[in-house]
Amino acid sequence: MARANKAAPILDPLDAMLTRLKLTGVRDQLDNLLDEAGRANLSARETLALLCQREIERKDHRRIEMALKLAHFPVVKDLASFDYEAQPSVDPRQIRDLAAGRWIANGENLMLLGPPGVGKTHLAIALGREAILAGYSVQFVTATTLVASLAKAHAEKRLDDRLLGLAKPKLLIVDELGYLPLEPDAAHLFFQLVSRRYERGAMLITSNRNISEWGTVFGDAVVATAILDRLLHHSHVITIRGDSYRLRAKRRSGLLQKAPAQETTNEATT
Template identity: 80%
Template sequence: MTRAKKATEVPTDPLDAMLARLQLSGIRDQLDNLLDEAARANLSARETLILLCEREIARKDHRRIDMALKLAHFPAVKELAGFDFEAQPSIDPKQIRDLAASRWIANGENVLLLGPPGVGKTHLSIALGREAILAGYTVQFTTATTLVAGLAKAHGERRLDEKLLALSKPKLLIVDELGYLPLEPDAAHLFFQLVSRRYETGAMLITSNRSVAEWGTVFADPVVATAILDRLLHHSHVLTIRGDSYRLRAKRKSGLIQPPPAGDGPPVGSASLRPVTGGNNLQPRS
């Protein structure tokens, strides 16, 4: 009986195996093309090595950014390049560019974006979050109602510490739409614990249609709201946007909505900053 011939095995490329072991997939997957590119450019051995490392770093950065964007749970794709600064003259573009550098995140500081609905607070928060990811920071986005509901659920299941620990890990936590909808009865106490856990260690960006003077009403507990603001405003950048809603502006241009009569007063959220109760600790640092 003739023994069946053993299938010929394709020899493993030792360089390919070493690159795989070193997890240099960017170089491994493009090696032939990269070497051809280096040869056409007449690069030296050192310059070729630099080229290979640059492509590997670019590949890893691209994958890291893609993963970080997915983990951030942004509700939409928004970038600073798409923000209409001319439509919102109350916003200083230079200040936004400074925030986009993300130094405040490294320092564990906070940003509060205040103003009426539709003026671009969520757009700016997502755009600044994307810039933070590009700078290498971890980011998580959530709405205030979703955040507080999650904290309340964890508290009821006796795993609040676990939830707070998870929320303390991202270098930047974005909390959108604070004050738009009623919060849970224990929202103030739960939110205070989160702010305390992140105080001076993790940055927060909060958007709200209410001025800080109204946060006692937002949380239905002026005392705890004062304690929350004391920590948030200690190291903070507060931007109050005074302007018209992008969505309503388009409707007014089409004639579907009439503009409000002059003298109606400032828009919601445009009140000047002042503490919920007395005390110097609530003033933002200059």
């Protein structure tokens, strides 16, 4: 006995049109949105504006979610949770100005310098998040991971492809420069990256070493000077002089005694 063919599902023409126009936010919430418009006694024009607003909100939400994943932030940090009172050398007005993203639009650079534990990575991630909210593409990477990937690409004769990929994000965040030893050819590889992004894409670099020490960091004073020449041409430099959050917590618990004033001053200027 022949089996009866199942009836094909009847498609709502409006659903089909919304799908074709890629207005999936409106499509998936259409009945609820129309009910909301009816309860508010919205005119046809106001209802259309409501539908467009919700579609934009959904697209923005999905864009931000995807951009945050592609950024590869190691943790979630935002500006609201940064403790300015603990780091009085950081000017909240300057950070708010940087959060607006004009420096990113102009392809400028930002250097966050200071001893370990003062919040450089926190600010870097938070500013990167603000950049994503403003519509910029962002990529986060530690300095050692970045240079290792460049060295590997160079050995495999695909350095140009790797540099091309790193040139695409509007903001490239390089964290922890100077904390760990770099690859032997780090200076030359990093120089090529900085040159590729020079006046095209912004870079945010955090480091526990003064700019005057970068020759030691890269093991090549001449190339380090060339790197800094490009990074500092259009740049903002913030030096955080303060105590480590982690050490402060230990002192509060009594595990460590507060360092003498002279030692604290020396640490803050390294």
